[in-house]
Amino acid sequence: MSESMMTLHSLGPAVPEIYLAAAICLVLLFEAFIGVKRPGATGTLALLVLAVGAGLTVAFADVTHRVVLFDGSYVADPLAFVLKLAGFLSVAVALLYSRTYLRNREILKGEYYVLALTALLGIFVLISANSLLTVYLGVELLALSVYAMVAFDRESGLAAEAAMKYFVLGAIASGILLYGMSIVYGLTGTLNLGRIAAAVTAPDSLGVVLAVTFIVVAVAFKLGAVPFHMWLPDVYEGAPTSVTLFIGTAPKIAYFALALRLLAHGLAGVTVDWTRMLMPIAVLTLVVGNVVALVQTNIKRMLAYSTISHVGFIILGFVAGTASGYAAALYYTLVYVLVSLGSFGVVVLASRKGFEADQLSDYKGLYRRDPLLALAMAMLMFSTAGVPPFVGFWAKLRIIQALWESHDLWLVIIAVVMSVVGAFYYLRVVKLMYFDDAPQTLPPTERSFGVRFALGVNAAAVLVLGVLPAPLLDLCAHVIH
Amino acid sequence: MHDYLLSLLIWLPIAAGVVVLLLGERNIVAGRWISLLATLATLALCVPLWRNFNTHTAAYQFIEKAAWIPRFHAYYALGVDGISMPLIVLTALMTIPVVIAAWDVIKARPAQYYASFLIMEGLMIGVFAATDALLFYFFWEAMLIPMFLIIGIWGGPRRVYATIKFFLYTFLGSVFMLAALIYMYVKCGSYSIAAFQALPLTLTEQRWIFAAFLIAFAVKVPMWPVHTWLPDAHVEAPTGGSVILAAIMLKMGGYGFLRFALPIVPDACRHLYFLIVVLSLIAVIYIGFVALVQQDMKKLIAYSSIAHMGFVTLGVFLVYAILRNTGTTHGAAMGMDGAMVQMVSHGLISGALFLCVGVLYDRMHTRQIADYGGVVNTMPVFAGFMVLFALANTGLPGTSGFVGEFLVILASFKANFWYSALAALTLILAAGYTLWLVKRVVFGPVGNDRVAKLKDLNGREFLILGALAAVVLLVGVWPAPLLKVMGPSIQHLVHQAVATKIPA
Numbered sequence: 001m002s003e004s005m006m007t008l009h010s011l012g013p014a015v016p017e018i019y020l021a022a023a024i025c026l027v028l029l030f031e032a033f034i035g036v037k038r039p040g041a042t043g044t045l046a047l048l049v050l051a052v053g054a055g056l057t058v059a060f061a062d063v064t065h066r067v068v069l070f071d072g073s074y075v076a077d078p079l080a081f082v083l084k085l086a087g088f089l090s091v092a093v094a095l096l097y098s099r100t101y102l103r104n105r106e107i108l109k110g111e112y113y114v115l116a117l118t119a120l121l122g123i124f125v126l127i128s129a130n131s132l133l134t135v136y137l138g139v140e141l142l143a144l145s146v147y148a149m150v151a152f153d154r155e156s157g158l159a160a161e162a163a164m165k166y167f168v169l170g171a172i173a174s175g176i177l178l179y180g181m182s183i184v185y186g187l188t189g190t191l192n193l194g195r196i197a198a199a200v201t202a203p204d205s206l207g208v209v210l211a212v213t214f215i216v217v218a219v220a221f222k223l224g225a226v227p228f229h230m231w232l233p234d235v236y237e238g239a240p241t242s243v244t245l246f247i248g249t250a251p252k253i254a255y256f257a258l259a260l261r262l263l264a265h266g267l268a269g270v271t272v273d274w275t276r277m278l279m280p281i282a283v284l285t286l287v288v289g290n291v292v293a294l295v296q297t298n299i300k301r302m303l304a305y306s307t308i309s310h311v312g313f314i315i316l317g318f319v320a321g322t323a324s325g326y327a328a329a330l331y332y333t334l335v336y337v338l339v340s341l342g343s344f345g346v347v348v349l350a351s352r353k354g355f356e357a358d359q360l361s362d363y364k365g366l367y368r369r370d371p372l373l374a375l376a377m378a379m380l381m382f383s384t385a386g387v388p389p390f391v392g393f394w395a396k397l398r399i400i401q402a403l404w405e406s407h408d409l410w411l412v413i414i415a416v417v418m419s420v421v422g423a424f425y426y427l428r429v430v431k432l433m434y435f436d437d438a439p440q441t442l443p444p445t446e447r448s449f450g451v452r453f454a455l456g457v458n459a460a461a462v463l464v465l466g467v468l469p470a471p472l473l474d475l476c477a478h479v480i481h
Numbered sequence: 482m483h484d485y486l487l488s489l490l491i492w493l494p495i496a497a498g499v500v501v502l503l504l505g506e507r508n509i510v511a512g513r514w515i516s517l518l519a520t521l522a523t524l525a526l527c528v529p530l531w532r533n534f535n536t537h538t539a540a541y542q543f544i545e546k547a548a549w550i551p552r553f554h555a556y557y558a559l560g561v562d563g564i565s566m567p568l569i570v571l572t573a574l575m576t577i578p579v580v581i582a583a584w585d586v587i588k589a590r591p592a593q594y595y596a597s598f599l600i601m602e603g604l605m606i607g608v609f610a611a612t613d614a615l616l617f618y619f620f621w622e623a624m625l626i627p628m629f630l631i632i633g634i635w636g637g638p639r640r641v642y643a644t645i646k647f648f649l650y651t652f653l654g655s656v657f658m659l660a661a662l663i664y665m666y667v668k669c670g671s672y673s674i675a676a677f678q679a680l681p682l683t684l685t686e687q688r689w690i691f692a693a694f695l696i697a698f699a700v701k702v703p704m705w706p707v708h709t710w711l712p713d714a715h716v717e718a719p720t721g722g723s724v725i726l727a728a729i730m731l732k733m734g735g736y737g738f739l740r741f742a743l744p745i746v747p748d749a750c751r752h753l754y755f756l757i758v759v760l761s762l763i764a765v766i767y768i769g770f771v772a773l774v775q776q777d778m779k780k781l782i783a784y785s786s787i788a789h790m791g792f793v794t795l796g797v798f799l800v801y802a803i804l805r806n807t808g809t810t811h812g813a814a815m816g817m818d819g820a821m822v823q824m825v826s827h828g829l830i831s832g833a834l835f836l837c838v839g840v841l842y843d844r845m846h847t848r849q850i851a852d853y854g855g856v857v858n859t860m861p862v863f864a865g866f867m868v869l870f871a872l873a874n875t876g877l878p879g880t881s882g883f884v885g886e887f888l889v890i891l892a893s894f895k896a897n898f899w900y901s902a903l904a905a906l907t908l909i910l911a912a913g914y915t916l917w918l919v920k921r922v923v924f925g926p927v928g929n930d931r932v933a934k935l936k937d938l939n940g941r942e943f944l945i946l947g948a949l950a951a952v953v954l955l956v957g958v959w960p961a962p963l964l965k966v967m968g969p970s971i972q973h974l975v976h977q978a979v980a981t982k983i984p985a
Contacts, residue, residue, distance in 0.1 A: 382626055387652075388619045400660055404667040412664075416656040423652050427629070427645055435633045435641050470550045477552060 013067045013076030015060040016053060016084050017124050023049040024117045031110030042110035043099055046117060050092040057085050063479075068130060072192045075130035078479040079260075079330075083127045083253050090250045090337050091120050096454055097345040098242030100446055104353035105240065107153050115152075116246060119145035123254035129261055132181045132191040139177065139222070142254055143170050146247055150239040162238025169231045173221035180214030183207060184266075193266040201269035208270055215262055216277045222255045223311045226284040236304035241351060241358065244300055245344035248307060249337045256333040259318060264326050275321040282319050283414055285312030290421040299347055300358050302425060303340075306384065309422055310336050313399050316415060320402040323480055328398035331476040335383075335395040338465075342380040342458040346373055349446040349455065363429060365438025370445040372452060374433045376459035381426040383462045386419050391465040394473065483533060487543050487559040487610045490526050490569065491603045494519055494576070498599030506592045516580045516595040523602065524573045534566055536965050539973030541612055542566075549616065555672040558613040563970030564739050564821065565609040567963060568732055571828045572609065574952070575728040576602040578945040579721035582836055586843050587635065587719070594635060597627040598721060605729050609736065614662045615672040621733070622655055628722065628730070635719040643710075643717035650710040654700035658741075661693035665745075678744040678977065681984040687749035694742045695757075702734030704757075704794060705764045708787045715783035716848070720839030723779060727786050728832035732824045735793040739817070743797065744977040751979070754801035757794055762903050764791030769910030773917070778838045778848045781918055782831060785874060788907060789827045795904060796820030796889040800978050802896035810975050816892030817971045818964055823885025825963065826873075826956060830882055833870045833949040837863070840942050841922075844935055850921050854928025859935040864923045866938075866946040871919045873953050875912040881956035 011018065027045055035042035066077040095116060102108040119142050126138030147170065151163035185191060187207050188199040200208055217228065224232040236244045263274050289309030296302035314336070317329025350357035350366070350373065357363070367374040383390030396419055403412050446452070465472055497519030501512040535542055541560030549557040561569065579598050587594045604627070607620035625648055632644035666672050669680045682690065700707045711731075715723050743750055765788050772784035799816035803809070840863060841856070842848055857864035873880035876887070886907070893901040927933045938946065956963060 387626060388623045393619075393622070397659070397663065401663050401667060404660075404664050412660050416660050417653075420649060420653045420656055424645070424649060427648060430629075431633060431641055431645065434630065435644075470548075470552065473550060474552055 010069065012060050013062060014069055014074065014128075016057045016088075017121065017128070019053055019056055020049075020117065020121050020124065023053065024114060024121065027110070027117060028114055031114065035110040039108050040099070040103070042113050043095065043102075043108065046095060046113035047092055049117065050088050050095070050120075054085060054088040054092070057081065057088060061085075068194075072194065073131040073134045074128050076128055079257075080128045082475060082479050083257055084124055086334055086337065087120055087123050087127070087250050087253055090253070090341055091116060091246070093341050093345070093454060093458065094242075094246045094249055097245060097341075097348050097451060100448060100451070101240070101242045101348045101351060104351075105153060107240065112149070112152055115145045115149050119149070119246075120250065123250055126254040126261075127257040129257075130193050132184065132193070132196075132266075135193075135258065135262060136174075136178065136181065138254065139174065139258065142251060143174065146243075146251065149243045149246060150235060152243060153240045156238075156240070158238040159240060162235045165238075166231055166235045169221070173218050173228070176214050176221070177218035180211050180218060183211035183214065187211065193261060196266045197268050200267055203270040203272045209273055212267060212270060212273045213277065215267070216274050216281075219255070219259050219262065220278075220281050220315075222258060223252075223315070224308055225281050225311050225315055226288040226308065227281075229285070229288070229308050232308060233301050233304040236307070237298060237300045237358075241300065241344070241348050241356065245341070245348055248303070248340045248344050252333055252337055252340075256314065256329065259315075260326060260330075263318065271321045275319050278315050278319050279411070282312050282315040283411070285309065285315060286414060286418040290418045293425050294421070296425075297360055298358055299360050299363065299429070302360065303343060303347070306422065306425070307336075307340070309418065310384075312418070313396065313415065316399050316411060317402055319411065320406045320408070322402065322406055324405055324477075325402035327477045327480040328395075328402040330480060331398050331473060332395040334472065334476070335391050335465075338458070339380050339383050339392060339462060342376060342455065342462065343384065345455055345458065346377045346380070349373060349451065352443040352445075355443050360429070360432060362442060363432045364436040364442075366433040366445075368438050369442065372456065373445050376455050377433060378430050379459045379462055381429050383466065385423040385426040387423070389463065389466045391462050391469065391472075393466060394469040398473070483529065483543060485545065486526060486530055487545055487561065487606075490523060490530070490573070491559075491607045491610060493526070493603070494523050494599045494606075495603035498596040498603070501592050501599065502596040504592060506590060509591050512592045512595055513580075513584065516599055517577075519599055520573070520577045520580050520602065523606075524570075524577060527570045527573045530561070530566065531570060531966075534561075534966060536563070537969060539563070539969040544612075549613070553615070553666065553672065554670060555615040556613045557616060558673065559610045559616075560612040561610055563967040564736065564974070567821065567825055567966060568609045568729075568736060569606050571732070571825055572602060572605045572729050575724060575828060575832050578832065578836055578949065579724050581941055581945050582724075582839055583719075583721055584941055586839075587721075590634065594631070594719075594721070597631050598725065601627045601631075601725060605725075605733075608733055612674050613672050614666075614674050614677060617674070618655070618659055618662060622652075624730070625651055628726070631722040632714060632718045635722070636717040638717075639713070640717040643713040646710045647714040650700050650707070654697040654707075657693040658697035658737075661690045664690070674740065677741075680745075681982050682746065682748075684748055684752070684983055687746040687982070688752070691742065691746045691749035691753060694737065694746070698734040698737035698742065699760075700734070701737065702731060702790045702794060703787060704734075704760050704791070705768060705787070708764070708768070711787060712780050712783045715786075715835075716777060716779045720835060720842065723835040723839075724832040727782070727835060728828035731786060731790055732828060735790065735797065735820060735824050738794065738797050739820075739974060743800075743974060746982075747978050748981055748983055750798070751801045751804070754798045757798040758802060758900065761791040761795035761798070762900070764788055765795070765904055765907045766910070769907055769914065772914040773910070775914075776850055778841070778850055778918065778922065779835070780848075781850075781914060782834050782838065785911065785914060786827065786831050788911065789823065789831070789874075792823050792886055792889050792904065792907070793820045793827075795900070796823065796885075796892065799889070799892050799896050799900075800975055802900065803892070804979055806896055810979055812892050812895035813975050813978075814971050815888050817974065818967060819885050819888025819890075819892060821885075821967050821971070822881070822888060822956075822960060822963060826881035826885050826953070829949060829953050829956070830870055830873045830880075833866075833946065833953065834874060836945060836949070837867045837870060840938065840946075845931055850918065852928070853922040853932060855925045855932060856923045856935065858927050859932060860937040862943065863938050863946075866950055867923055868919055869950055870953070871915045873957070874915045876908055879954065879957045881953045881960070883957060884960045
């Protein structure tokens with residue numbers, strides 16, 4: 001197919017984005033005329049939009065070919081299909097979990113859903129980016145939507161502070177990214193990632209190293225890797241928990257895509273440069289994330305540092321610098337999103353009107369108050385710790401395997417030692433829920449059937465994918481060549 | 482049925498556990514009976530396993546193989562040989578007293594208690610039955626979760642500390658083994674244990690892999706100096722938890738050495754055997770002394786377990802000492818036989834002793850030796866059992882405890898006089914701490930009013946202690962069937978253990 005031919009049919013691969021952009025306009029109009037009178041209706045519509053979107057993505061999926069559209073700026077490949085489907089599903093689940101939480105805090109407004117959908121559109125643009133311009137477009141669309149979501153609770157000073165911090169640091173990161181991109185453009189004269197890959201082949205040349213440095217820093221910032229992680233715990237803690245749930249999940253898919261498209265694809269010729277830079281970042285991220293998480297008393301902060309440590313594992317997959325490593329990182333990312341949806345979901349569901357279940361001590365004796373929630377959380381915690389029979393085990397296994405394949409003995413040792421350190425604070429959550437007695441004062445948890453059912457499915461998926469890991473492992477290996 | 486016998490052994494108890502869990506605490510009467518029936522059925526399944534076991538071959542039997550993760554050539558592959566089969570039977574056997582002992586003793590969340598043990602049982606049998614390293618590791622790690630909950634929920638006052646220490650210790654050990662397994666997979670493209678055993682490895686590689694195995698298995702055995710989790714875990718665990726911990730989980734370390742360390746990294750084992758021998762002797766002697774000074778009955782038995790497991794590791798690694806000193810492997814099989822019998826025997830005896838302590842604890846709610854005295858006056862039948870198991874623990878001829886220790890000491894004579902002299906010290910030490918325990922708890926005048934009010938064993942307790950006593954005596958006087966079952970596999974293992982795998 002010629003890249004410039006623009007028939008209606010040739011737009012098929014871009015259906016998810018086109019559909020989503022149209023749907024956002026629809027949701028916005030719906031909110032303006034109907035949603036304002038019936039709070040919650042827009043949320044239902046948004047869920048419907050996401051469900052139909054997932055269906056359309058599957059219907060228009062071409063899982064064998066790689067199609068480049070829009071003059072080389074846009075790519076639809078099997079990887080993009082998988083990531084977009086994961087994006088639809090994870091945003092849908094995140095919005096489903098958040099509903100009561102938003103209502104209780106009187107921020108159940110249509111704009112929340114519109115912002116979530118525009119963020120998702122940004123994620124999609126990033127996933128399918130094939131030129132530096134598209135990458136930047138996606139990054140900004142996602143980031144701006146998320147800044148607004150963090151500040152969504154106007155009354156909360158903490159949220160405003162978090163949003164401000166996020167915005168300022170995010171803007172710096174965007175600037176660094178742009179700067180790196182401009183050097184690449186200066187060196188190669190093109191914005192197209194494929195042509196950049198063909199042109200940038202000389203490692204250790206000063207210009208390339210400079211460009212790679214800036215891009216690596218920007219990617220590390222977006223992922224929340226140490227030492228560019230400072231924003232992450234503050235934002236996770238300060239944002240409304242439903243927003244924490246949102247930014248802790250779907251955007252990670254986008255930033256995985258960012259790293260893959262920019263580094264593993266666009267700068268494939270100088271893999272040796274950026275793997276060398278990512279290696280210390282990965283080690284620092286693992287160590288700092290796990291060690292600092294040990295001393296947290298706020299569960300949102302603890303999960304934030306836990307996120308950082310997982311980012312360390314994902315980066316290790318990139319450090320391996322092989323297709324196997326990227327497939328491992330993809331698998332880890334998808335597993336991370338699945339598990340985080342559940343664990344942040346529990347934090348959302350345990351909160352009530354006027355009560356944030358954000359302290360670890362709020363989970364004392366959760367087993368007695370709500371066995372299902374406690375069981376789900378225990379499964380999710382064991383999974384994050386990497387204990388079989390849960391899916392988190394396979395994610396760690398894949399990363400270690402990729403590291404062995406590239407003969408990184410010391411990285412393997414650091415990774416396994418850090419996973420033991422991490423186990424401690426996940427176990428502590430289980431301990432609080434199951435071994436401690438509940439104080440009398442804690443309010444009941446969310447009881448709505450649909451949400452609890454979704455959480456049950458979420459936790460069951462963690463177990464089923466853990467016992468039968470082959471399909472997802474195969475899928476990840478298949479879409480990464 | 483024989484085609485799926487091992488799968489049934491694994492999944493029947495797990496399925497029963499899930500059913501009990503779903504029935505919940507309200508239907509606990511049904512849950513209890515289902516648990517008992519499931520454990521009895523699991524033991525019944527061991528009958529065809531034992532009867533149809535071919536004692537003339539070292540090859541895996543009752544083989545099952547199904548695709549699990551085709552991409553990694555990892556299979557749901559099961560099979561047993563003479564080393565794993567007796568341990569599976571031991572597992573099936575020892576879960577029954579746990580269920581019966583809890584009958585009306587566990588009042589808090591009984592359904593979850595039974596479910597945890599049933600799921601544990603299936604996972605433990607899975608560890609012994611797996612012939613694929615990834616599947617083995619899967620069961621090996623999954624087992625930690627129920628045990629973590631058992632100690633943490635139904636344990637004593639310091640249960641949280643004990644259970645987190647237990648989990649982290651074993652987890653730390655295991656992850657290094659995982660790294661080693663993945664390394665070998667990357668080298669040979671398969672997770673089959675047989676493929677690992679056939680994989681040539683340089684001495685440097687073997688040393689690293691040996692170190693990883695050593696950390697994993699030494700923690701589990703446990704060997705001095707990584708044993709400190711065990712006394713804590715035992716003291717805090719509920720009776721059933723202690724029984725399973727001592728009877729089965731410790732055996733996994735010994736099993737790991739036999740199945741993984743010796744055949745996969747034989748050259749490293751040959752180079753480093755002295756380290757294991759020394760650590761084993763320290764466990765036997767030093768920990769024996771430590772056991773002498775304990776004030777808490779469970780702690781005493783826990784230390785005694787460490788000392789007895791020292792015999793297992795000693796017996797396993799004697800093959801290299803014998804090879805070095807005599808140039809042949811005559812007698813090496815005896816050492817391994819001894820180690821295996823010791824594992825089975827210790828499983829029975831330590832389990833029984835923990836059940837005895839449980840019987841006392843249920844009545845008096847204390848484990849301190851000083852709170853007892855003269856129990857024989859009020860509980861004569863119980864005293865009889867306790868004395869029998871205590872004597873078995875000291876290695877009295879006629880009990881199962883004698884056979885294993887005797888074989889190991891005999892084999893160690895072939896290696897080095899001093900090994901056997903030091904190892905034989907245990908006969909004195911074990912007699913010292915065990916008999917002193919019995920003297921202080923069971924004999925003498927009635928210690929206090931509470932002891933005076935004790936009631937003797939009820940039918941349920943009599944049944945389990947009586948059955949275990951019978952097995953202990955049976956293995957003691959007639960160990961031949963057990964040795965016959967193990968024979969070819971041990972012979973094969975001796976060959977593997979002394980063959981070199983360094984690529985020419």
